[in-house]
Amino acid sequence: MVTPTRHNARAAGAIVLAMAAITASDALVKGLLEEIKPSQFIFVRALVILQILGIALVLNNQRIPLPSLRQPWPLIRGGCELLSTSLWLFGLQFIALPTAAALAWTSPIMVTLLGIVILREANSLWRWISVLVGFIGVLCVTRPWGTEWSLLLLLPVATAAASALREISTRFIEPSAHPLQIAFITVLVVAVGAGVVSVFEWQSFGWRMAGGMLVSALLVSTAFPLMIMAVRLGEITFIAPFFFTAIPFAVILGYVFWGDTLDGLATLGVIAIIAGGWLTAQKTRARPSPE
Numbered sequence: 001m002v003t004p005t006r007h008n009a010r011a012a013g014a015i016v017l018a019m020a021a022i023t024a025s026d027a028l029v030k031g032l033l034e035e036i037k038p039s040q041f042i043f044v045r046a047l048v049i050l051q052i053l054g055i056a057l058v059l060n061n062q063r064i065p066l067p068s069l070r071q072p073w074p075l076i077r078g079g080c081e082l083l084s085t086s087l088w089l090f091g092l093q094f095i096a097l098p099t100a101a102a103l104a105w106t107s108p109i110m111v112t113l114l115g116i117v118i119l120r121e122a123n124s125l126w127r128w129i130s131v132l133v134g135f136i137g138v139l140c141v142t143r144p145w146g147t148e149w150s151l152l153l154l155l156p157v158a159t160a161a162a163s164a165l166r167e168i169s170t171r172f173i174e175p176s177a178h179p180l181q182i183a184f185i186t187v188l189v190v191a192v193g194a195g196v197v198s199v200f201e202w203q204s205f206g207w208r209m210a211g212g213m214l215v216s217a218l219l220v221s222t223a224f225p226l227m228i229m230a231v232r233l234g235e236i237t238f239i240a241p242f243f244f245t246a247i248p249f250a251v252i253l254g255y256v257f258w259g260d261t262l263d264g265l266a267t268l269g270v271i272a273i274i275a276g277g278w279l280t281a282q283k284t285r286a287r288p289s290p291e
Contacts, residue, residue, distance in 0.1 A: 011234025012277070015242040018226035023249040025219040027257060032212045036205055038089045039197040041213070046191035048217035049224075053184045056221070065181040067188065073173045074182055078189025080166035084159050085190065091155030099144035103156035105247075108240040109135060110164035115236030118168055127237045127280060134244035134276030140269025141247055141262075170231040179232070183224035241276040248273060 033041060057064050067075055091100055112131050115121045173182055230239055248270050254260035262270065 008234040008238045011230040011239050012242045012280075014226045014230035014233065015239050016245050018223040018230065019243065019246040020249050021219040021223035021226070023246045023253060025216045025223070027250070027253045028212055028216050028219075032209060032216075035209060036203065037198065037201040039194050039201055040203065042085060042089075043191060043194035043198040045213045045217050045220070046187050046194060048213055049187045049221050050184065050191060052217060052221040053180055053187065057178070057180050057184065060178070060180060062178045062180060065177075065185055067185060071174060071177075073169055074177065074185035075189060077166055077169045077173065077182065078186040080162045080169060081186050082190045082193040084162035084166060086193070087155050087159040087162060091152065091159065094150075094152045095156065096144075099142070099153070100156040102139055102142040102144040103153060104159045104163075105135065105138045105142075105244070106157065107160035107163040108243045110160055111167050111243070112237050112240045114164055114168045115240070119171060119236060121235050121237045124237065127240070130241040130276040130280040132276075133279065134241045134273050137269040137272030137274075137276065138244060138247055140272065141251070141266045143265070167227070167231050167236065170228055171236075179225040179228040182228050183221075186224065238280060241280050244273045244276060 029041070054064055065074070069075075088100070088104060108131050112127065116123045170182065251260075251262060251266070251270055
């Protein structure tokens with residue numbers, strides 16, 4: 001298992017940049033999925049990402065990795081990514097977006113819990129408070145209350161669990177594996193899984209779709225290695241609240257591209273999300289750990 005170097009500030013910064021890239025990609029995908037099946041989009045985008053990561057590996061003098069059962073953790077990580085994406089897209093067909101988003105964003109809470117139980121990281125009250133403050137902020141923005149109970153609500157919860165396991169599994173990958181190599185295997189597993197499904201749903205698409213896929217692929221190709229670096233650099237329980245920064249980024253993009261504005265409660269939620277990350281940083285700064 002990879003021991004984190006406890007460069008927590010750098011890890012948090014990498015997560016924030018990754019969330020910005022992922023959110024920008026999601027905003028782009030929102031419009032594109034009206035014209036193409038999700039499985040086909042994921043498959044074609046994954047093929048493009050593999051080419052981008054392959055070029056990046058060559059430029060960094062790293063070999064392009066091949067899947068191996070002797071090193072199962074990269075495959076497990078890829079399986080978690082495929083499961084998370086599939087459950088999320090399937091659940092959105094039956095569950096309102098605010099409700100699904102709120103349940104899926106329990107992932108940082110699960111990451112914190114797994115970091116304590118599996119990785120034996122510090123069980124700090126302030127880190128729990130930071131995660132819970134951030135999650136309360138998510139609830140204020142998404143407002144899932146009023147939803148009737150259904151077993152289908154377990155789909156976004158399972159999405160969160162798969163996402164949390166993806167981050168935890170990163171720690172068990174050999175330290176010699178480059179972040180780009182880990183990202184390559186992850187995307188390769190996603191491509192195979194989505195490709196099997198998309199064969200039965202294939203449809204033609206034009207240059208607009210192709211351009212959108214390329215931009216989305218570039219953003220995701222940037223985000224994946226950053227997330228891997230963050231999990232290796234910092235403590236999981238420290239960086240967990242910074243996953244919530246995707247929400248403020250989504251709010252900004254919603255205003256810029258669709259004119260969406262926030263009311264008082266949603267504004268309070270964004271402030272709470274930012275406060276959760278700030279609280280974590282301040283408490284860690286007050287008790288510096290050796291680098």
